[in-house]
Amino acid sequence: MRRLPPVATASIFACCAWLAGCGGTSDAPAASPGAGGDDLAIAADVGERLARFARVEIGADLASVPEADRAALVDILAAAREFDTLFRLQVSAANPELAGRLAAARGPRAEPARELFRLMQGPWDRIDGDAPFVGGEPKPPGAGFYPVDLTKSEFDSWLAAHPGDREAFVGERTVIVRDGDGLRAVPYRERYAEPLGRAATRLRAAAARTTNESLARFLAMRADAFLSDDYYESDMAWMDLDAPVEVTIGPYETYEDGLYGYKAAYEAFVTVALPAESAALARYKERLPWLERNLPIADEHKNLKRGTESPIRVVDVLFTAGDANRGVKTIAYNLPNDERVREAKGSKKVLLRNVIRAKFDRILVPIAERTLTAEDAARVSFDAFFDEVLHHELSHGLGPGTIVKDGRPSEVRLELEEHYSTLEEGKADVMGIHNILALVEQGEMPADLRRTLDPTYVAGLFRAARFGVHEAHGQGVVAQFNYLLEKGALAIDDAGRYATVAEKFPGAIRDLLHDMLMLQATGDYAGTVAFLDRYGHPTAPLLAAIERLGDVPVDLDADYSQAAELMR
Numbered sequence: 380m381r382r383l384p385p386v387a388t389a390s391i392f393a394c395c396a397w398l399a400g401c402g403g404t405s406d407a408p409a410a411s412p413g414a415g416g417d418d419l420a421i422a423a424d425v426g427e428r429l430a431r432f433a434r435v436e437i438g439a440d441l442a443s444v445p446e447a448d449r450a451a452l453v454d455i456l457a458a459a460r461e462f463d464t465l466f467r468l469q470v471s472a473a474n475p476e477l478a479g480r481l482a483a484a485r486g487p488r489a490e491p492a493r494e495l496f497r498l499m500q501g502p503w504d505r506i507d508g509d510a511p512f513v514g515g516e517p518k519p520p521g522a523g524f525y526p527v528d529l530t531k532s533e534f535d536s537w538l539a540a541h542p543g544d545r546e547a548f549v550g551e552r553t554v555i556v557r558d559g560d561g562l563r564a565v566p567y568r569e570r571y572a573e574p575l576g577r578a579a580t581r582l583r584a585a586a587a588r589t590t591n592e593s594l595a596r597f598l599a600m601r602a603d604a605f606l607s608d609d610y611y612e613s614d615m616a617w618m619d620l621d622a623p624v625e626v627t628i629g630p631y632e633t634y635e636d637g638l639y640g641y642k643a644a645y646e647a648f649v650t651v652a653l654p655a656e657s658a659a660l661a662r663y664k665e666r667l668p669w670l671e672r673n674l675p676i677a678d679e680h681k682n683l684k685r686g687t688e689s690p691i692r693v694v695d696v697l698f699t700a701g702d703a704n705r706g707v708k709t710i711a712y713n714l715p716n717d718e719r720v721r722e723a724k725g726s727k728k729v730l731l732r733n734v735i736r737a738k739f740d741r742i743l744v745p746i747a748e749r750t751l752t753a754e755d756a757a758r759v760s761f762d763a764f765f766d767e768v769l770h771h772e773l774s775h776g777l778g779p780g781t782i783v784k785d786g787r788p789s790e791v792r793l794e795l796e797e798h799y800s801t802l803e804e805g806k807a808d809v810m811g812i813h814n815i816l817a818l819v820e821q822g823e824m825p826a827d828l829r830r831t832l833d834p835t836y837v838a839g840l841f842r843a844a845r846f847g848v849h850e851a852h853g854q855g856v857v858a859q860f861n862y863l864l865e866k867g868a869l870a871i872d873d874a875g876r877y878a879t880v881a882e883k884f885p886g887a888i889r890d891l892l893h894d895m896l897m898l899q900a901t902g903d904y905a906g907t908v909a910f911l912d913r914y915g916h917p918t919a920p921l922l923a924a925i926e927r928l929g930d931v932p933v934d935l936d937a938d939y940s941q942a943a944e945l946m947r
């Protein structure tokens with residue numbers, strides 16, 4: 380439901396920014412010295428690494444934003460910009476010094492290296508297994524949250540000897556530092572006091588400018604949270620936010636902490652709300668109980684006691700910073716993560732419309748043109764892609780979660796262990812399609828989707844399959860190809876182009892969803908391994924089709940000129 384860990388997921392929609400960290404697709408290039416006064420090593424292929432990203436202007440129409448909120452936006456953007464500084468410190472304490480050396484570097488590699496450093500929020504290539512492209516140092520698994528040389532066994536034995544330290548050490552908002560011969564936990568509010576102080580000042584200024592009460596309340600409470608590290612009340616206020624400007628700013632996801640996954644990374648999304656578009660999607664929330672009942676499994680395995688209804692918001696991004704602006708761009712998120720807030724108010728799903736649009740235009744369409752038959756490629760549509768993103772997200776909340784295994788209560792996540800997220804992401808892809816087809820049949824979604832949905836989905840599969848088909852995390856995507864081929868819902872022509880077979884498609888999707896859901900419902904670890912082994916290996920035609928995507932951008936490099944202009 381939340382964005383899933385980058386190293387452990389493969390989804391066609393990257394709700395979940397799964398791509399970063401999959402890595403292992405190529406070896407790190409031998410770094411060689413850049414020309415200049417400094418001996419800073421810059422990878423020889425830094426230009427090619429940067430060129431994988433399409434530079435796209437990301438901005439929003441402010442016509443509907445009242446004057447007072449536009450004034451507030453200037454302060455909100457200034458606060459958000461601090462989150463690049465904050466996050467880079469979290470990635471590595473050495474980042475400021477390295478950025479300074481890079482700023483002074485000269486020679487043909489210097490400029491692309493600076494751009495890539497900004498894009499990756501540090502010197503490691505997040506879509507190539509964190510290969511260093513500046514400096515040559517490997518990335519510490521614990522990023523900047525722990526001493527660079529700290530091992531798990533040292534951390535664990537410290538806690539065994541000092542049980543009173545546990546709460547602070549495993550807390551989401553502390554950094555672990557060396558203190559003489561020992562270890563010490565430092566709260567974020569102390570460690571990052573200066574940038575947090577500046578951000579809090581700007582949020583308070585914004586709160587004073589806006590006339591929207593829910594926004595003023597959230598901004599003021601969030602400013603307090605920066606300085607107290609207590610985010611509960613402001614998370615509650617964020618759920619109640621109903622304003623022309625939708626702001627998400629704080630420490631949220633814990634994936635940057637590759638050592639334990641304890642520590643939350645700072646990020647900011649500054650967006651403009653699209654209330655009409657959001658209202659149009661609100662009806663799907665009400666259909667969730669029906670969609671659960673409609674799943675192709677026996678009633679005993681359905682999860683018919685679903686909790687709180689959660690709001691869905693459609694927005695256009697004006698600016699992102701920190702964890703939200705590194706490597707692969709997020710297109711949707713589901714927050715907050717605090718279970719107390721989720722129990723009281725549910726969680727909010729936010730869809731980033733202009734980012735989804737840019738990925739569709741710059742990545743999905745060219746992929747379709749290179750992998751699908753001309754007829755199928757012509758049917759790929761933005762509306763279908765957007766609906767698939769939404770229903771992928773909604774599908775994470777449907778199907779088995781808490782289960783009974785050998786007579787004892789358990790969870791799918793616990794039973795499937797390291798294969799859980801591979802299967803769960805694949806499930807969300809397939810269930811999203813199944814649910815859209817069902818809603819089309821009910822007359823609740825446009826009939827035209829029946830023409831556009833299938834090829835758009837397959838193009839999305841290729842988008843995901845480009846990364847890591849040979850590793851565990853790509854297996855969930857490859858399995859969808861092979862299953863659909865086996866069922867005759869996909870065909871490959873003599874030129875190696877893929878085509879969907881409309882009459883076989885709904886049945887094959889239903890069967891695939893049934894098989895995936897039953898592996899989850901029964902907590903079948905061995906069955907999941909067997910399923911991924913049977914369907915998860917890429918075929919020669921698939922590899923050949925992926926080969927043809929070399930010139931298609933891997934992702935976007937967001938150009939936030941409009942936000943920069945507003946801050947001027």
Ligand code: ZN
Nearest residue numbers: 390394395807
């Ligand atoms: Zn997902």
